[in-house]
Amino acid sequence: MTLAEFNALLEKYNVKPQAxxxxxxxxxxxxxxSFDILMIIGDLEESTGKTLNLSLDCTIGELLSKLD
Incomplete structure (x- = not known):
């Protein structure tokens, strides 16, 4: 997943990030x-078939690398 695809996922859930x-x-x-984060991670797990064991302080890049 690319950063652009991640941004599209935020838009899908109508999430307006503050940063x-x-x-x-x-x-x-x-x-x-946290509810939006859980929804996004759940969507990512469902679409990739992978379980994402993430901490709250993981970076977006770390999240994206677990999806490849």
């Missing part, structure tokens, strides 16, 4: 609520 999503940004620093 510009970059690969170095921790997911928790997006400023979105």
């Amino acid at each position: 510009e999503p970059t690969e170095d940004l921790p997911v928790v620093k997006l400023g979105i609520d």
Whole structure:
């Protein structure tokens, strides 16, 4: 998954991040609520068939690398 695809996923859930999503940004620093984070991760797990064991301080880049 690319950063652009991740941004499209945020748009799908109508999530308006408070910080510009970059690969170095921790997911928790997006400023979105935990329910939205769970929904996004659940969608990613379902679409990839992978279980994502992530901590809240993982970066967007780390999240994306687990999807490849």
